[in-house]
Each structure stands twice: as C-alpha cells, then as structure tokens.
Amino acid sequence: MNESSYASRLTAAGVVAVSIGNFLVAFDASSVNVALPSITASLQASPAEQQWFLDAYTIPLCVFLLTAGVAGDRFGVARVYRVSTAVFAVASLLCALPMSGWQLIAARVLQGASASFMLPMTLSILTKGIPDLTRRARAIGGWGVVGGVAIATAPLAGGLITQFVGWRWLFLVNIPVCVFALVLIRGFRDPVAAPERRFTVLPQLLFCLALTFLAGSLIEGAHSSFANPVVVAALVGFAVALGALALTQAKATTPLVPRALFTHRPYLLVILSGGLYQIGSYGSLLVLALFLQQEHGLNAEQAGYAALPCCVAWLCGNLLASRVTPGVRRRIILTATLIGGVGGASVAVLSVTGSLGATLAATALIGVPSGLLASLLSAEAMHLCPPEISGAASGLLNTSRQVGMTIAIAVLGGLGFAYQLLVPMLVVAGAFLLVGVSCLSAFALRGDHGRADAPKQPVTADGSR
Numbered sequence: 001m002n003e004s005s006y007a008s009r010l011t012a013a014g015v016v017a018v019s020i021g022n023f024l025v026a027f028d029a030s031s032v033n034v035a036l037p038s039i040t041a042s043l044q045a046s047p048a049e050q051q052w053f054l055d056a057y058t059i060p061l062c063v064f065l066l067t068a069g070v071a072g073d074r075f076g077v078a079r080v081y082r083v084s085t086a087v088f089a090v091a092s093l094l095c096a097l098p099m100s101g102w103q104l105i106a107a108r109v110l111q112g113a114s115a116s117f118m119l120p121m122t123l124s125i126l127t128k129g130i131p132d133l134t135r136r137a138r139a140i141g142g143w144g145v146v147g148g149v150a151i152a153t154a155p156l157a158g159g160l161i162t163q164f165v166g167w168r169w170l171f172l173v174n175i176p177v178c179v180f181a182l183v184l185i186r187g188f189r190d191p192v193a194a195p196e197r198r199f200t201v202l203p204q205l206l207f208c209l210a211l212t213f214l215a216g217s218l219i220e221g222a223h224s225s226f227a228n229p230v231v232v233a234a235l236v237g238f239a240v241a242l243g244a245l246a247l248t249q250a251k252a253t254t255p256l257v258p259r260a261l262f263t264h265r266p267y268l269l270v271i272l273s274g275g276l277y278q279i280g281s282y283g284s285l286l287v288l289a290l291f292l293q294q295e296h297g298l299n300a301e302q303a304g305y306a307a308l309p310c311c312v313a314w315l316c317g318n319l320l321a322s323r324v325t326p327g328v329r330r331r332i333i334l335t336a337t338l339i340g341g342v343g344g345a346s347v348a349v350l351s352v353t354g355s356l357g358a359t360l361a362a363t364a365l366i367g368v369p370s371g372l373l374a375s376l377l378s379a380e381a382m383h384l385c386p387p388e389i390s391g392a393a394s395g396l397l398n399t400s401r402q403v404g405m406t407i408a409i410a411v412l413g414g415l416g417f418a419y420q421l422l423v424p425m426l427v428v429a430g431a432f433l434l435v436g437v438s439c440l441s442a443f444a445l446r447g448d449h450g451r452a453d454a455p456k457q458p459v460t461a462d463g464s465r
Contacts, residue, residue: 010125010126010129010130010188011187011188013184013185013187014125014129014184014185014187014188015126015139015142015143016184017181017182017184017185017188018081018121018122018125018126018143018185019122019142019143019146019147020146020177020180020181020184021081021085021118021119021121021122021181022119022122022143022146022147022150023146023147023149023150023177024088024115024118024150024174024177024178024181025061025115025118025119026147026150026151026154027150027151027153027154027157028057028092028111028115028170028171028174029054029057029058029061029282029405030150030151030154030155030158030282030285031154031155031157031158031161031170032053032054032057032158032170033054033154033155033158033285033286033289033290034154034155034158034159034162034289034293034300034303034304034307035158035159035161035162035167035170035300036050036053036054036289036290036293037293037294037300038162038166038167038300039053039104039167040053040101042167043098043099043100043101043104044100044101045101046101048219048220049101049102049105050413051219051409051410051413051414052101052105052219053101053104053105053108054286054409054413055215055219055406055409055410056104056105056106056108056109056112057108057109057111057112057115058112058402058405058406058409059109059112059208059211059212059215059406060109060110060112060113060116060208061112061113061115061116061119061402061405062116062211062399062402062403062405062406063113063116063204063207063208063211064113064116064117064204065116065119065120065396065398065399065402066204066207066256066257066396066399067116067117067204067256068080068084068116068117068119068120068121069120069124069393069394069396070256071117072120072121072124072394076189076190077121077124077125077128077190078121078125078185078188078189078190080117080121081117081118081121081122081125081185082182082185082186083117084114084115084116084117084118084121085114085118085178085181085182085185086178086182087110087113087114087117088111088114088115088118088174088178089174089175089178089179090110091107091110091111091113091114092111092171092172092174092175092178093171093172093175094107094110094111095107095108095111095168095171096168096169096171096172097168111171116398116402119398120394120397120398121394122143123140123143123378123382123394123397123398124394125188125190126139126140126143127382127394128190129188129190133326137325137326137379138322140375140378140379140382141321141322141323141324141375141379142322143375143378144318144321144322144374144375144376144378144379145315145318145319145321145322145375147318147374147375148314148315148317148318148319148321148371148374148375149315149318151281151285151311151314151370151371151374152311152312152314152315152318152367152371153311153315154285154311155285155288155289155303155304155307155308155311156304156305156307156308156311157304158170158300158304159299159300159301159302159303159304159305160300160301160304161173162300162301163299163300163301164301200252200254200255200256202248203245203248203249203252203255203256204256206241206242206244206245206248207241207245207256209237209241210238210241210242210245211403211406213234213235213237213238213241214234214238214406214407214410215406215407215409215410216234217231217234217235217238218407218410218411218414219409219410219413219414220234221414222410222411222413222414222415257396261385261393261396264384264385265442265445266384266442266443266445267381267384267385267393267442269438269439269441269442269445270377270380270381270384270438270439270442271381271396271397271400272400272438273377273434273435273438273439273442274377274378274381274397274398274400274401274404275400275401275403275404275407276404276431276432276434276435276438277370277373277374277377277401277404277431277432277435278400278401278402278403278404278405278408279404279405279407279408279411279412279427279428279431280340280344280366280370280428280429280431280432280435281314281340281366281370281373281374282404282405282408283408283411283412283424283427283428283431284310284344284347284363284366284370284425284428285307285310285311286408286409286412286413287412287413287415287421287424287425287428288306288307288310288363288421289303289307290413290417291351291417291420291421292306292307294417295417295420296356306360307360307363309360309361309363309364309367310360310363310364310366310367311367312364312367313363313364313365313366313367313368313371314367314368314370314371315367315371316367316368316371317336317367317368317369317370317371317372317373317374318371318372318374318375319371320368320371320372321371321372321373321374321375321376322375324372324376326379326383329376329379329380330380330439330443332372332376333372333373333376333377333380333436333439334436334439334440334443336368336369336372336373336376337369337373337432337433337435337436337439338432338433338436339365339368339369340365340366340369340370340373340428340429340432340433340435341429341430341432341433341436342365342429343362343363343364343365343366343367343368343369343429343432344365344366344425344426344427344428344429344430344431344432345425345426345429346362346365347359347362347363347365347366347421347425347428348421348422348423348424348425348426348428348429349422350362351420351421351422351425352419352420352421352422359421366428366432369432373435377435377439378397380439381393381397382394382397385397411427412424412427412428415427
C-alpha cells in the first residue's frame with residue numbers, strides 16, 4: 001500500500017489520539033513543578049532530590065528519543081506509539097505509589113523513558129498520515145495547541161489537584177487518559193519506513209551517561225560547590241562520555257542520527273533553537289513556581305492561580321500559532337523571540353523594583369512567544385527534514401528540546417532567589433534571544449521556501465546517499 005492509503009486512515013480521532021500523547025508528556029513535565037514542595041515534604045526529600053524528581057523524567061525522556069526515532073522507522077510509528085502509551089500508564093501508577101524520594105525517582109525514570117517513545121511518534125504520525133502540506137500544517141498547529149493547553153493548565157491543575165486530593169493524583173489521572181488515547185488510535189496503521197535500521201546499545205549508553213553526568217554536576221554544584229570532587233568527577237565523566245559518543249558515531253555504519261541530517265545546516269540550526277527555546281519557556285515556568293512558593297509562601301493552589309497570566313498568554317500564543325501560514329511562519333518566529341527576550345528582561349527587573357502583581361503581569365510577555373514557538377519551531381523543523389527519515393528527524397528535534405529542559409532544571413532550579421528573579425529571568429531572556437539568532441541564521445542559509453540544503457539524492461536508512 002502507498003503512503004496516501006495509510007494517510008487516509010488518520011481520522012480526526014487519530015489526530016486527537018496523538019495530541020493526547022503530546023498533552024500527557026507536557027503535562028507531566030510541568031504539573032509536578034508546582035507540587036514539588038508538597039512532594040518533598042511528603043517524602044522527606046532533600047533539595048537535590050527535589051530537582052531529581054524533575055530530571056529523572058527529563059533525562060530518559062531525552063536519552064531515548066533518538067532510539068525512539070529508530071524504533072518508529074523500523075517497526076512503524078503507530079505500533080511504537082501504542083506500546084509506549086501503555087507503558088506510560090503503568091509508570092504513572094508506579095509514580096503514585098512511592099514512600100521515599102528514590103522510589104519516586106525510579107518510577108519517574110520509567111515514565112520518562114516511555115514518554116520518550118510517545119512524543120516523537122506523535123509528530124511522525126501526523127507527518128506520515130497527512131501528506132497534504134496545508135492539512136498537515138493545520139494538524140501540527142492543533143497538536144501544538146494541545147501541548148500549549150497542557151503547559152497552560154499544568155500549574156493551576158497541578159496546584160488544585162495537589163491542594164485538594166494530594167500530589168499522587170497528578171499521576172493517577174494519566175491512566176484513564178492513556179486508555180482513551182489507545183482506543184482512538186487503534187485503527188491507524190503505517191508502513192514500516194526502514195526495517196533494516198538497527199539499535200545500537202553502546203551509543204545509547206554513552207548518551208545516557210553524558211547527560212546524567214552533566215545534570216548531576218549542575219545540580220550538585222549548585223547545592224555544594226563546583227570545586228567539590230564529586231562534581232569535578234561528574235564533569236570529567238561527562239567529557240569522556242561525550243567524546244566517546246562522538247567517536248563511536250563517526251565510525252558507525254548505522255548512527256543514532258542519520259548523517260544526512262548533519263549535512264543539513266538549516267535543519268540543525270532550528271534543532272539548536274529548540275533546545276534554547278526550552279530553556280527559556282520551561283525554565284520560566286519552573287522558576288516562577290519555585291519563586292512563588294519558596295519566596296512568597298504561597299501554597300500549591302495559590303501558586304497555580306498566580307501563574308495564570310503567563311499560562312493564559314501561553315495558550316493564546318498557541319491558538320495564534322495554529323493560524324500562522326507557512327508563508328509568514330519565519331517572520332512570526334523571529335518576532336516571538338524578540339518579545340520573549342523583552343519579557344524575560346522585564347520580569348527580571350520588575351521582580352526587584354516593582355510589585356509582585358506587576359511582575360506576574362509581565363510574565364505574559366514570556367507566555368505569548370512561548371506558545372507561538374512551541375508548534376512553529378516544530379513545524380519549521382519537520383518541513384526542513386528529509387521525509388525519508390522523518391522518524392529520526394522528529395526524534396532529534398525532541399531530543400534537543402528535552403536537553404534544554406534538563407539543563408533548565410539543573411541550572412535554573414539551583415540558582416536561588418537572592419536577587420528575586422533577576423538572575424534566572426535574565427537567563428530566560430538570553431535563551432529567547434539566542435533562539436532568534438539561531439533561526440535567523442537558518443533562514444539565511446535556506447534562502448527560500450524550499451529545502452535548499454536537503455539531500456538532492458535519495459537517503460538510505462543510515463543517512464548515506
């Protein structure tokens with residue numbers, strides 16, 4: 001059967017099913033932020049463990065994304081999505097049961113690993129199942145809106161759930177939602193794109209070690225000292241693992257990332273911007289949740305309400321993004337990065353010189369561009385990637401974003417508030433501006449609306465021509 005025959009099977013219910021996957025991954029990354037003080041008190045966890053409650057989810061979410069791309073190309077994206085969604089439901093149950101900090105961390109690792117297979121499949125299913133570019137752009141816009149709804153509602157929903165029924169229900173609510181998604185997607189099938197692609201254990205292990213060492217060094221360094229022998233050893237471990245990963249991938253016949261993507265400079269620059277975007281967008285929500293509870297003494301419910309200006313603005317940005325056409329997408333992306341930079345700087349200054357109300361109102365200037373960029377960067381990256389390896393390309397896109405989230409948790413979560421939000425929000429502002437620089441460079445290289453740097457010859461599974 002050809003691709004279009006399979007595309008006709010992706011009904012509206014199928015689009016809803018993959019959008020649910022996007023919602024769950026984003027919701028569980030963000031809703032826990034506002035519940036951190038309650039979880040920490042309930043499990044008698046340390047400040048470092050508090051950050052690991054987040055990074056235990058984001059590190060495996062990041063590490064296995066590239067393997068997920070290989071799995072999608074080899075076994076079919078619909079099959080991988082169904083299996084990973086079922087595992088996510090089981091992991092969510094385990095997250096609701098722990099009696100100690102490390103038990104929750106272990107359960108979050110499994111939840112993050114399953115999420116890493118869910119997330120890239122959502123975009124790949126839309127890409128494979130909807131060949132018409134206009135309809136696909138509309139569907140990806142809707143996918144982005146759902147992700148925006150998850151992020152916009154996560155602080156308030158997480159705060160209300162934590163305050164009235166307990167933090168464990170943040171995870172239990174995932175189970176019926178996963179079942180609903182599995183019912184909706186049951187009829188979709190897709191052809192296997194690259195059955196010859198193989199899994200490579202060593203590069204995956206090295207990537208996991210590198211990211212874990214990096215996050216560990218940043219978290220522990222913030223809570224002790226970067227001169228601490230443990231932190232120094234972690235930084236050395238990161239450098240060794242990263243170097244070994246680069247060496248093995250240079251010699252590999254079937255690399256984790258097809259080599260064709262590394263020769264496509266505009267795509268790589270947009271991928272880089274995805275990681276920087278996540279530092280600014282997710283980092284701002286994390287910092288805001290901690291700041292409101294640790295510095296102003298708000299409970300989880302109150303912190304959720306206080307975050308509404310940013311979250312509602314985020315949702316508005318997502319809704320606007322769904323109406324952006326491919327012809328103006330690049331201009332909107334660049335404008336959004338400027339607004340995000342101004343917003344981060346405004347919040348930083350107002351937190352020191354103004355009232356809390358003015359500071360919270362200014363967070364809307366972060367929310368709107370965050371909502372816009374969430375789906376626009378994804379749409380631009382998937383438009384640029386070679387369609388023959390969309391699974392791996394989607395995996396790389398999401399890997400970049402999750403690396404950014406991991407760094408945001410490790411760095412921004414440990415900066416503290418000695419000068420209110422001045423330091424963390426200036427980091428957020430800088431991240432948005434760097435997104436703009438990266439995208440501007442990509443658009444300059446691209447030159448037009450075509451795939452200027454895309455491979456001119458067919459691409460094989462390993463990325464050769």
